[in-house]
Amino acid sequence: MPKIGVVGTLDGWSSEKLADTVSDITGHRLLIDLKKICLDFSTGEAWYGDTDLSTLDALIIKKVGARYSPDLLDRLEILRFLNEKGLKMFSAPLNIMRVLDRLSCTVTLQANDIPMPPTTITEDISEAVKTVEKYGEAVFKPLYTSKAKGMIVIKSGHVTLQEVENFKKTNSMMYIQKRIDHRGKDLGIAFLGGKYLTTYARCGDKLSWNTTTRSGGKYEAYTPSDETIALARKAQNLFGLDFTCVDVAETKDGPLVFEVSAFGGFRGIQTASGLDAAKLYVEYVLERIKK
Known part of the structure; x- marks a missing residue:
């Protein structure tokens, strides 16, 4: 062997x-x-x-x-x-x-017209504040992170400048994404060798703004629409990964991609679908x- x-x-x-x-x-x-x-x-x-x-x-x-x-x-x-x-x-x-750096991943997705939440990149604090005011509520994301670590939500208001300055201290490039209504869940759509494998949902506990398991979220089985699967397939096709999960939210305006994962997770697949992704891989x- x-x-x-x-x-x-x-x-x-x-x-x-x-x-x-x-x-x-x-x-x-x-x-x-x-x-x-x-x-x-x-x-x-x-x-x-x-x-x-x-x-x-x-x-x-x-x-x-x-x-x-x-x-x-x-x-x-x-x-x-x-x-x-x-x-x-x-x-x-x-x-x-190409997907490990959130900005690099986003550039590829946006250059290929993959729908995402409104997203802004800047190193300038004043521009970041203007972006929050435009979005009303925004998620600031480190370029290198997983499971929402280091991410914060900043709302437009009297403390916006201070919160942006605090984020800037540890993030020279600020990745700012409009907070969208994903109905309390987002999806991990898994592909193996470019072929659709399964989908699991991360469902929030209603106490945290994000749905990650480290913040109390739970994995559940979920069957997305054909439109959502097709979008995720198009997104992951851009990177040529052998195994990956595409993070997607289904919104009232249609599915939106957050990112294509560098590695993909096995636990959500096993918990929600009962599939042994490791064995299949x-x-x-x-x-x-x-x-």
Whole structure:
């Protein structure tokens, strides 16, 4: 059987599950923490403990770090070198880079006319304040984040300037999105190899502005409209990811895309749909290794 490594976070639920699934199917288990890789460009060897990753048959990239930051792009460059030297990877590091940065992802989506909530980018505090006044209520999002970490809602009012200034202290580029009515839920629409897999809903607890599980949200089964699936398919097609979830809200004005996920989640799929996404992904990888 081929030797497949999993790039992920040690003790992370999805990473550990994926590594266990690879082990169950192939008899080989290797969960890789990118912080501990040493790449020697002169030899092409990339050591993780006593394993030279360049000798593996493939890598499945589940996570490249527990916390999103620009540092993750440097880790992906290590993987990109190995990928361009012939090591098969799912998804390709260069494709992941295009969605890891929220701004880069948004530029691609908007350049291809994918409907999104009204969004503004600026480094200027006064322009950010004007944007909040125009939107009435806006969500300020860090460029590198997941599960709504670091995001805040700012309303138009007498404290707008102070709240914008506080956000600016840790975010030089301000990504500002109009807060929309998503009816208390947003969707994770999953694709494997570009083919629609399933959809799960994240439903808020009505106490938090966002629907993430870390804020009390719950996963539920959900069947979106054909229009919503078609939009999500068009969005993910732009990036060439092997496995991804597209975050979508169904609004009174139609479906809107928030982002295309760099990695996608297994837990929501399993909880809402009962599908073993990790098993399906490993089987998908094995089929492509044979080609």
